[in-house]
Amino acid sequence: MINLENVSFKWQKNAAIPTLVIKQLIINNGEHVFLHGPSGSGKSTLLALLAGINITTSGQLCVLNQDLNALTNAQRDAFRADHIGIIFQNFNLLPYLTPLENVCLGCQFSKKRQQHVFSQANDLVSEAARLLNALGLESHLHNQNVATLSIGQQQRVAAARAFIGSPELIIADEPTSALDTQNRESFIKLLFEQAKKNNSTLVFVSHDETLKPLFSRTIDLVNLQGDV
Amino acid sequence: MILFKLAYKSLLNRRASVLLTLLTIAISVMLLLSIERVRVDAKSSFSNTISGTDLIVGARTGDIQLLLSSVFRIGHTNNGVSWQSYQYITKQRGVKWSIPISLGDSHKGQAVLGTTLDYFKHYRFAKKQPLAFEQGLAFASINEVVIGSEVAKKLAYKIGDEIVISHGMGNTSFHHHDDNPFKVVGILKPTGTPVDKTLHVPLAAIELIHGGADNAHDDHHDHSNHALVGHPQQITAFLMGFDSPLYTLQVRRNINQYKKEPLLAIMPTVTLKELWEMLAIVEKILLLFSFVVVIISLLGMLTTLLANLNQRRRELAILRSVGARPWQLFSLISMESLLTTFLGCLVGCILFYALMGTTAGYLQSQAGVSINISVLSDYELTLIGVIMAAGFVIGLIPATRAYFYSLSDGMSIKI
Numbered sequence: 105m106i107n108l109e110n111v112s113f114k115w116q117k118n119a120a121i122p123t124l125v126i127k128q129l130i131i132n133n134g135e136h137v138f139l140h141g142p143s144g145s146g147k148s149t150l151l152a153l154l155a156g157i158n159i160t161t162s163g164q165l166c167v168l169n170q171d172l173n174a175l176t177n178a179q180r181d182a183f184r185a186d187h188i189g190i191i192f193q194n195f196n197l198l199p200y201l202t203p204l205e206n207v208c209l210g211c212q213f214s215k216k217r218q219q220h221v222f223s224q225a226n227d228l229v230s231e232a233a234r235l236l237n238a239l240g241l242e243s244h245l246h247n248q249n250v251a252t253l254s255i256g257q258q259q260r261v262a263a264a265r266a267f268i269g270s271p272e273l274i275i276a277d278e279p280t281s282a283l284d285t286q287n288r289e290s291f292i293k294l295l296f297e298q299a300k301k302n303n304s305t306l307v308f309v310s311h312d313e314t315l316k317p318l319f320s321r322t323i324d325l326v327n328l329q330g331d332v
Numbered sequence: 333m334i335l336f337k338l339a340y341k342s343l344l345n346r347r348a349s350v351l352l353t354l355l356t357i358a359i360s361v362m363l364l365l366s367i368e369r370v371r372v373d374a375k376s377s378f379s380n381t382i383s384g385t386d387l388i389v390g391a392r393t394g395d396i397q398l399l400l401s402s403v404f405r406i407g408h409t410n411n412g413v414s415w416q417s418y419q420y421i422t423k424q425r426g427v428k429w430s431i432p433i434s435l436g437d438s439h440k441g442q443a444v445l446g447t448t449l450d451y452f453k454h455y456r457f458a459k460k461q462p463l464a465f466e467q468g469l470a471f472a473s474i475n476e477v478v479i480g481s482e483v484a485k486k487l488a489y490k491i492g493d494e495i496v497i498s499h500g501m502g503n504t505s506f507h508h509h510d511d512n513p514f515k516v517v518g519i520l521k522p523t524g525t526p527v528d529k530t531l532h533v534p535l536a537a538i539e540l541i542h543g544g545a546d547n548a549h550d551d552h553h554d555h556s557n558h559a560l561v562g563h564p565q566q567i568t569a570f571l572m573g574f575d576s577p578l579y580t581l582q583v584r585r586n587i588n589q590y591k592k593e594p595l596l597a598i599m600p601t602v603t604l605k606e607l608w609e610m611l612a613i614v615e616k617i618l619l620l621f622s623f624v625v626v627i628i629s630l631l632g633m634l635t636t637l638l639a640n641l642n643q644r645r646r647e648l649a650i651l652r653s654v655g656a657r658p659w660q661l662f663s664l665i666s667m668e669s670l671l672t673t674f675l676g677c678l679v680g681c682i683l684f685y686a687l688m689g690t691t692a693g694y695l696q697s698q699a700g701v702s703i704n705i706s707v708l709s710d711y712e713l714t715l716i717g718v719i720m721a722a723g724f725v726i727g728l729i730p731a732t733r734a735y736f737y738s739l740s741d742g743m744s745i746k747i
Binding site: 155157181186190192196199201205214 | 334338341342344345647650651652653654655656657658660
């Protein structure tokens with residue numbers, strides 16, 4: 105699924121020390137991985153690399169057996185739209201769209217994900233509604249203004265947006281930091297449920313180590329870089 | 333399609349600032365169109381003042397001065413044309429009709445014009461339209477007067493009213509002819525020309541007021557039984573129509589070389605054009621101002637767009653994370669500016685028609701400019717097209733910034 109080898113990354117071309125150095129990282133298909141590390145350990149940098157926003161300075165990075173370095177910028181954008189769903193920390197919804205429209209947005213820039221939706225449901229909106237219900241957002245909230253939703257509800261919308269069209273890889277970037285412990289756990293369980301259903305690989309990034317026991321596999325970014 | 337929807341929803345979300353931008357564009361479009369329309373219509377009203385007249389003949393002076401005094405009642409000539417010369421010239425070959433006019437008197441600040449019945453028969457304005465009566469008919473007796481629509485409205489005169497004509501121009505004339513009141517027998521339909529502001533009396537009556545002041549006045553006899561007989565020694569000018577343009581040129585040359593009296597013949601269409609060219613600078617300044625207003629409003633839009641863009645970086649980053657390409661964000665932003673400009677132009681056109689609809693009457697009565705409330709002309713559409721194109725080009729600036737933001741920000745904003 106994900107395969108990193110001898111990857112290093114520098115934000116500036118002539119920076120003396122690379123921001124991120126990873127000798128090897130392999131994440132298998134369907135794994136739910138907890139990636140943690142303190143602030144500044146390179147979590148966001150790694151995510152930007154996995155999502156194909158930035159490319160490695162050296163080394164090889166494959167996602168879904170595709171070497172991202174070999175793609176052009178436009179191809180990487182298309183690749184991300186087709187195969188990766190992203191959940192952000194918070195406030196990650198477009199305020200002028202309803203929850204349903206926000207969810208639909210997840211596959212509106214990708215033909216492949218739309219086709220995937222149509223293979224399971226009649227139209228985007230009903231699939232979006234199904235996902236929102238599955239993630240615990242009641243129907244009466246689906247067409248409400250996003251800004252009136254609570255943080256927890258907004259996270260569910262964001263999660264549904266990442267899952268729509270069943271992308272192979274879900275990247276969650278500290279999605280629970282704004283939630284209390286109880287909500288955090290139930291939200292993560294919902295994430296697992298959906299990921300299993302869609303057979304998606306989940307990379308969950310957080311600095312909160314109390315979540316560690318919930319995951320089958322844990323990767324400490326500091327240790328990972330220390331391997332060099 | 334999704335981009336269009338996003339642009340629309342995003343605009344709706346920021347409606348307060350978008351509305352203001354839209355309004356500035358709308359007002360500037362309205363201003364530009366109004367100035368343009370008034371300019372064009374003023375020009376056509378101006379050249380519509382007189383039509384169908386081939387030559388205007390008066391005492392030798394400047395072309396424009398003769399035109400101004402004889403047609404626009406502005407300024408006056410010191411000399412006139414003797415009745416003998418008038419008779420001689422109008423008997424030339426090819427002369428179809430002639431209208432003698434005598435100016436120099438006034439009634440409460442409105443010009444009084446002495447003429448013959450030929451005036452109502454042959455005088456043409458705009459697109460060769462003849463004069464028509466709103467009420468009553470032409471004068472049949474020496475102490476009758478036909479008034480223009482504006483005179484009737486302004487002084488609230490109606491058929492049967494008796495008025496007094498004073499000698500000389502202006503309100504404060506020395507000499508009021510109280511003993512020779514004129515009776516209103518006809519009111520002309522509005523023409524949008526100086527005819528509306530004129531009182532028409534028989535030429536013979538002018539003779540009584542001016543030239544014949546020594547004899548006719550002292551007699552104190554009643555003029556009411558007089559028919560339209562008699563003529564003055566002099567008239568101010570006369571208008572002529574010819575059978576063929578060839579005669580026009582020939583007679584014009586003859587008049588300008590006429591030995592017995594220094595006369596001048598002008599072709600009104602040519603002189604009108606010369607006069608308009610003199611006024612062209614005012615016209616150009618007006619146009620320049622309206623263009624500056626448009627530019628300012630477009631710059632206003634640019635400012636708003638750029639200011640908004642910084643607040644929208646998160647929005648762009650979110651779109652990027654769901655797979656929007658940088659060029660799609662570029663088109664999103666430029667589409668928004670195009671949409672704003674388009675709506676601004678649309679509202680501007682509506683405002684323009686509203687403004688023209690409400691002020692047309694006022695312009696007609698105050699400035700004599702008849703506004704044509706018709707569909708947008710090709711030229712006006714071109715102007716709107718230019719504004720839209722400029723709005724689009726200006727929108728490319730924030731769009732380009734959005735493009736580069738979305739590349740450097742990636743999915744999360746790093747400032």
